Amino acid sequence: MSSFTxxxxxxxxxxxxxxxxxxxxxxxxxxxxxxxxxVEYHIPxxxxxxxLSKCGYFSSFPQHLTLAAHAKxxxxxxxxxxxxxxxxxxxVARSYFTPAACLHIYPMLENQDFTHxxxxxxxxxxxxxxxxxxxxxxxxxxxxxEIVFVGNIDYxxxxxxxxxxxxxxxxxxxxxxxxxxxxxxxxxxSKRNSVKxxxxxSNSLKHxxxxxxxERVVAIVSFNFHDTHFSKPFHFDKTGSIVxxxxxxxxxxxxxxxxxxxxxx
Amino acid sequence: xxxYEIKKEVHDIILLSDIISPDTILEDDxxxxxxxxxxxxxxxxxxxxxxxxxxxFSSNDLYLKNFKTINSISSLxxxxx
Numbered sequence: 001m002s003s004f005t006x007x008x009x010x011x012x013x014x015x016x017x018x019x020x021x022x023x024x025x026x027x028x029x030x031x032x033x034x035x036x037x038x039v040e041y042h043i044p045x046x047x048x049x050x051x052l053s054k055c056g057y058f059s060s061f062p063q064h065l066t067l068a069a070h071a072k073x074x075x076x077x078x079x080x081x082x083x084x085x086x087x088x089x090x091x092v093a094r095s096y097f098t099p100a101a102c103l104h105i106y107p108m109l110e111n112q113d114f115t116h117x118x119x120x121x122x123x124x125x126x127x128x129x130x131x132x133x134x135x136x137x138x139x140x141x142x143x144x145x146e147i148v149f150v151g152n153i154d155y156x157x158x159x160x161x162x163x164x165x166x167x168x169x170x171x172x173x174x175x176x177x178x179x180x181x182x183x184x185x186x187x188x189x190s191k192r193n194s195v196k197x198x199x200x201x202s203n204s205l206k207h208x209x210x211x212x213x214x215e216r217v218v219a220i221v222s223f224n225f226h227d228t229h230f231s232k233p234f235h236f237d238k239t240g241s242i243v244x245x246x247x248x249x250x251x252x253x254x255x256x257x258x259x260x261x262x263x264x265x
Numbered sequence: 266x267x268x269y270e271i272k273k274e275v276h277d278i279i280l281l282s283d284i285i286s287p288d289t290i291l292e293d294d295x296x297x298x299x300x301x302x303x304x305x306x307x308x309x310x311x312x313x314x315x316x317x318x319x320x321x322f323s324s325n326d327l328y329l330k331n332f333k334t335i336n337s338i339s340s341l342x343x344x345x346x
Contacts, residue, residue, distance in 0.1 A: 191312065192308070192312060195308050195311050195312055195315075195322075195327075196308055198322070198323075198327050199304065199307065199308055199311065199327045202324045202325070202326075202327035203304075203327070203328060203329050227303050228303045228304070229304070232305070240301065
């Protein structure tokens, strides 16, 4: 294996073989999305504070956020001498590193009028997870193939079930042992978030497809129903019936799982 | 506390919680989803009810079907208070 993880094991670089493996996996799910009528969007690494705020991210997952900063204008000499930027020589921006690919999609739909839509994108996302990085399945910087469904409840639920079933068939076909189970988001602990978590679990609003790697349960896909959480604040719920859902494939985790089980695709 | 009192209080909580339009006419069997109550609103409603009656719902209480009407919510609260 010639992949390289950073000093803190919080990111991974792949050689040509692993890159090809990641591309094959990504292409598989990109094509599944396109077969469901998806259009492709491109999104950047950074995201504005205002968008995160409108998505409710600060009250739900502040622990995941990564803030962008840049060098102070009068500190270049000091930075050159110290060979680093530190708190004294940095200015924080109102920009963050995107913690979830779908968050960029909703502002793009703002005030639009449609009955249904499927969007897919491949994106780098950034989540700080209590320094629990392992250089194999958990990174600060990772890659996701995201599919977002927009439409009425029946349409979105049907799309999520459809892609869940196709993904399940695929892991059976390649012989990857996994299971689909109810899950909750890792909300910041607060009274409101505790209720959200219980409500999410009780009503099966989130599922994950997980595999066992080194005795740890690792989610490689998440299936999420958001109801009007995004369509309301971004005003693409003009008829009062538009909801959203998304499915995210964690590509580094797929690579890890396939390598762990020595599965060639 | 009897069920009728709870129904009245639940009715008031819903209208005062800013989760549906305050001028909505609500009967005990009105489908709240048809008045604009979505999952975000239900979470707010759950928090308001827990604060009002000083208890916590368990995960088993929080099925969507329990939050369809004032009747269903009140039956749940009546069981727990």
